[in-house]
Amino acid sequence: MKMKYLLLGSSITTLFTGLASATVTIQKTNPTPYRTTGLNSFVTSGGQMGGMVVTVTFSDSSTATETWVETDAISGGAVVPDRFSLTQGGLSNAGSTYYNDWTLTNNDPTASITGFSINSRPGDTVFDTKLPDKGTPGSDRGLNFAITNATDGPHNAWVFYSDSLRLTGAEEAVGDTFLQLDVLLQKPSPGSSTPLSAGESLSFMQDTDSALIEGDIIQVPEPSTGLGIGLLLSAAFFLRRRK
Numbered sequence: 398m399k400m401k402y403l404l405l406g407s408s409i410t411t412l413f414t415g416l417a418s419a420t421v422t423i424q425k426t427n428p429t430p431y432r433t434t435g436l437n438s439f440v441t442s443g444g445q446m447g448g449m450v451v452t453v454t455f456s457d458s459s460t461a462t463e464t465w466v467e468t469d470a471i472s473g474g475a476v477v478p479d480r481f482s483l484t485q486g487g488l489s490n491a492g493s494t495y496y497n498d499w500t501l502t503n504n505d506p507t508a509s510i511t512g513f514s515i516n517s518r519p520g521d522t523v524f525d526t527k528l529p530d531k532g533t534p535g536s537d538r539g540l541n542f543a544i545t546n547a548t549d550g551p552h553n554a555w556v557f558y559s560d561s562l563r564l565t566g567a568e569e570a571v572g573d574t575f576l577q578l579d580v581l582l583q584k585p586s587p588g589s590s591t592p593l594s595a596g597e598s599l600s601f602m603q604d605t606d607s608a609l610i611e612g613d614i615i616q617v618p619e620p621s622t623g624l625g626i627g628l629l630l631s632a633a634f635f636l637r638r639r640k
């Protein structure tokens with residue numbers, strides 16, 4: 398789980414939603430920028446997100462990681478039989494993540510799920526958040542993470558988006574598209590019950606889009622202060638030796 402978060406302005410929002418979630422707190426950060434040639438404006442479903450890396454964290458501090466696989470044209474998931482399953486797909490609009498939710502199930506016999514992370518980049522996939530609307534060209538409308546149902550009652554969620562994506566040629570990211578999603582779960586009354594318990598499921602909405610070209614989400618080189626200082630020291634050393 399990434400802990401290096403830099404605030405992108407005042408982008409913390411707390412939303413009070415229905416029974417499924419007590420509060421959802423959203424934070425957008427930008428530690429590592431990426432670029433891509435273009436994004437589709439069509440639907441992306443679980444059937445187009447193969448390669449994403451899903452990591453689930455449990456109450457005993459253990460983690461389980463699995464790569465997303467496409468199970469058919471409109472659905473897919475990451476499954477570790479005795480630990481967790483995360484799936485997405487549906488019948489509405491070819492399984493689109495804009496209309497169909499994701500389901501996280503705790504398959505662990507004892508430990509609760511306290512959070513999860515998705516690195517969407519290896520799946521040529523990007524998380525498209527709600528604002529700015531419609532934001533990055535080709536991304537169209539997006540959706541923020543929102544819990545739609547949970548079999549064990551309401552959950553609070555802290556949602557971190559990081560690793561922003563911009564289109565190649567754009568000076569900076571628009572602020573709606575990200576490649577890393579980290580979610581921390583907590584029951585609204587700490588101490589009274591645990592987050593997603595063994596055998597329970599939680600469903601949520603989160604819009605995604607796809608890169609137009611496979612393997613075309615590329616990290617943007619940033620000027621490195623460390624390297625600059627290193628070069629200066631090397632130059633100073635070289636000049637001293639020459640004297």
Ligand SMILES: [Ca+2]
Pocket residue numbers: 525526529530531532533536537538539573
């Ligand atoms: Ca968008």
